[in-house]
Amino acid sequence: MNKHKILIVDDHLLFGLGLKELLLKERDYEILGPLKEINEIISTIQSNSPDLILLDINLNGINGIELGKRLKLEFNKIKVIILTMYEHSVFLRQAKEAEMDGYLLKDCDSNFLISGIQTVFNGGNCFLKLINEKSVPVASGFGDKHFLSDRELEIAYEICKGLNNNEIAEKLHLSYHTIKTHRKNIYTKLGISNVLELIEVLKY
Template identity: 30%
Template sequence: MTTVLIADDQPLQRLGFRMLLESNRDTEVVGEAGHGGEAVRQAAELRPDVILMDVRMPGMDGIEATRRIVASGGRCRVLILTTFDLDEYAHAALRAGASGFLLKDAHPEELLAGIRAVAAGDAVIAPALTRRLLDTYARHLPQVASGSSGSSGSSGRKAADDPRVRSLTEREYEILVAIGQGWSNREMAERLFVAESTVKTHVGRVLAKVGVRDRIQAVILAYDLGIARPNAGSGHDQPGPMY
């Protein structure tokens, strides 16, 4: 049973999520919050497995609420629910420690699958949002925005000098780059000619070695080190969900 806290300022939206989750035998709604401050308080009191977090809420928004919840060191994982016109918030939510993004108009089975994935420690991004989110995040990185002709070389040196990257095997480095480009496990298996179970093993080792909690944070690391860039790597316009 996965326990869920719903944080959204729209009562009808919360009701819809509650009805869906309560009709599913594997999920239990333990609380509702109408703004970020309430979400932070209830997260501490109820300790849910997953928090469905809206972005735009009165008072404290979902980004700041996510930052405070993750910083508390609890086991709660945050699944951001967003719409296409909120792309500009993607990088902030990534930095805040969100474990995933889904559109509010996602199919019920997609939302339930996303909740299960996040609760299991994986990360999830809606297929239609993956590239847009990665590109939005990249545009806010200094090395991307600087326009310096030497930025690519300095990024390469930055990655080579990072002890977390040096700890990786050649195959694990390939996996980190693929994660940064938004490849799903299936895409990695097909492109690298290995079994999907092998990919999952490699992903787990990469996350442990570089010291990140999930694939979302691995994406941040890959972009920060300059080993992943917008519209590079897989060549897919719409990579698959990251779980």
């Protein structure tokens, strides 16, 4: 059986190599890269014909979304998933308008990433649903007052519902470590140490 070829384009070498190691565990994939230079990227696509590119947004000042749009025009069968740390509606909208095949966060759960890749190979797409597209029932201005991000507000809400770190990670398609870090930051910012105090602060 022919393997799907995936090209990793990212200017953070350690992340790129870690991602490559992760994807190599999947027997159906052949992994190329990581690469970051435009000439290398074009040359590799021409010589190896990858089926999918996992593409960062920020590549030493180059807009990855614009690059992805260019590559899809030049190589019309190639699929592109934006894989980034930018959890921002502007970039998500730009990726959709540029007809990317997906937009995922670098700290998403590995199973969610693999599932998204397979969905794209099957003809679908995998776009992150951002927090600001959801309703988070906390008091207006609470996040700004306590310096909580949208992600921290959502996680605080899930904590108050009684979910543990593993359950929140699975629900939000993030890693356990990411949820654990956010939880610690939430408690530190609010000056609390347990769920009961969090419920009281948020007045659930």
